[in-house]
Amino acid sequence: MKLFVLGVSFVTVSWLAWINREVNSRNEAYKYCKVLADNPEFPWAKQLNSQARQAHAERAWAAIERFFLNCKAKIKVKKGYPKFKKYQVRASVEYKTSGWKLSNDRKYLTFSDKFQAGTFRLWGSRDLHYYQLKQIKRVRVVRRHDGYYVQFLINHSRKETKKLCNKQIGLDVGLNHFYTDSFGNKVDNPRFLRKGERRIKKLQRRLSRTEKGSSNRTKARNRLGRAHLKVSRRRNDWVCKLAQRVIQSNDLVAIENLKVRNMVKNHCLAKSINDAAWYKFREWLEYFGTIYGVKVIAVDPKYTSQNCYSCGDKVVKTLSTRTHNCPHCSYIGDRDENAAINILSAALEQLKTTLGHRESHASGENPLCLAVETPLSKGTRRKRKPS
Numbered sequence: 001m002k003l004f005v006l007g008v009s010f011v012t013v014s015w016l017a018w019i020n021r022e023v024n025s026r027n028e029a030y031k032y033c034k035v036l037a038d039n040p041e042f043p044w045a046k047q048l049n050s051q052a053r054q055a056h057a058e059r060a061w062a063a064i065e066r067f068f069l070n071c072k073a074k075i076k077v078k079k080g081y082p083k084f085k086k087y088q089v090r091a092s093v094e095y096k097t098s099g100w101k102l103s104n105d106r107k108y109l110t111f112s113d114k115f116q117a118g119t120f121r122l123w124g125s126r127d128l129h130y131y132q133l134k135q136i137k138r139v140r141v142v143r144r145h146d147g148y149y150v151q152f153l154i155n156h157s158r159k160e161t162k163k164l165c166n167k168q169i170g171l172d173v174g175l176n177h178f179y180t181d182s183f184g185n186k187v188d189n190p191r192f193l194r195k196g197e198r199r200i201k202k203l204q205r206r207l208s209r210t211e212k213g214s215s216n217r218t219k220a221r222n223r224l225g226r227a228h229l230k231v232s233r234r235r236n237d238w239v240c241k242l243a244q245r246v247i248q249s250n251d252l253v254a255i256e257n258l259k260v261r262n263m264v265k266n267h268c269l270a271k272s273i274n275d276a277a278w279y280k281f282r283e284w285l286e287y288f289g290t291i292y293g294v295k296v297i298a299v300d301p302k303y304t305s306q307n308c309y310s311c312g313d314k315v316v317k318t319l320s321t322r323t324h325n326c327p328h329c330s331y332i333g334d335r336d337e338n339a340a341i342n343i344l345s346a347a348l349e350q351l352k353t354t355l356g357h358r359e360s361h362a363s364g365e366n367p368l369c370l371a372v373e374t375p376l377s378k379g380t381r382r383k384r385k386p387s
């Protein structure tokens with residue numbers, strides 16, 4: 001689909017303009033869209049809907065801004081100097097409120113800009129009749145390894161009611177068990193990657209045996225991509241449902257504020273940690289927390305596993321010591337349960353001190369609201385050749 005190349009080129013050219021000092025602010029980036037569209041050197045720029053052009057200018061500017069902020073904050077890791085976009089499978093094009101049209105029965109989506117991508121049948125589990133047309137603020141076409149999807153960004157605040165159940169819970173995530181809560185319950189780690197690994201490895205081998213640039217290579221890459229996609233979808237689905245269950249049956253959820261990025265640096269555990277998807281879990285917890293009105297508090301993970309919950313003294317343990325055996329107060333218990341209770345009490349402490357202050361969680365900005373995708377018509381699924 002050339003449409004993606006269009007969107008990607010747009011971001012690229014906007015960056016080029018920034019490097020050449022032609023664009024120095026968000027507003028200038030918007031204005032530059034017009035300049036580009038009128039430039040005969042870039043005949044493709046005019047094909048894309050004007051609002052879609054702006055959406056891509058926004059993206060380019062967001063990347064530049066993030067780079068500046070990171071420089072200002074002097075972060076130690078990569079600051080993210082804007083890169084030129086390459087050809088990619090996971091590409092997307094974003095429309096705002098014009099350039100597309102839903103049919104009356106809301107089963108077909110037509111792109112009406114000069115690019116003339118055509119009409120697509122929508123199929124998926126979401127019913128678009130549930131929303132007003134004017135609630136749809138953006139339409140994003142994305143490509144995954146198994147086809148094209150469209151994301152509708154809908155201005156809708158979801159609120160669910162939940163009865164108080166007088167339960168507060170602390171969660172300690174780990175690799176042996178996905179989490180251990182402060183009541184001592186454990187949830188097993190499903191390890192989706194470990195399960196799918198054999199197939200992925202086989203497909204990876206097959207890919208590396210194919211000739212570069214051959215159509216067999218494209219096919220093999222596609223199969224591998226789909227296998228990865230399956231693993232990540234299963235993982236996300238599992239994590240999402242688990243988070244919803246946790247939120248529905250508690251009034252307060254305490255978690256650790258883990259720096260997953262730093263932990264992944266431990267080479268031996270990196271794969272397992274990534275497979276565990278703790279960060280996704282936390283995102284879903286926070287998302288459902290705002291929907292159900294449940295407080296989700298992230299606490300500093302310092303000493304949560306070392307301190308004894310009953311006397312507060314420090315009991316030094318290595319990762320392999322699974323029981324907590326306190327020499328000061330002779331409390332013996334599960335290591336993770338002890339940590340979960342510590343996390344809960346730290347969260348309650350934090351709540352006490354911040355009570356009266358305004359809540360820091362900005363609601364409605366959760367990126368997971370956008371994660372639900374509606375697949376485009378089956379007919380378009382096969383066409384995946386880079387055009």
Ligand SMILES: [Zn+2]
Pocket residue numbers: 308309310311312313326327328329330331
């Ligand atoms: Zn103790």
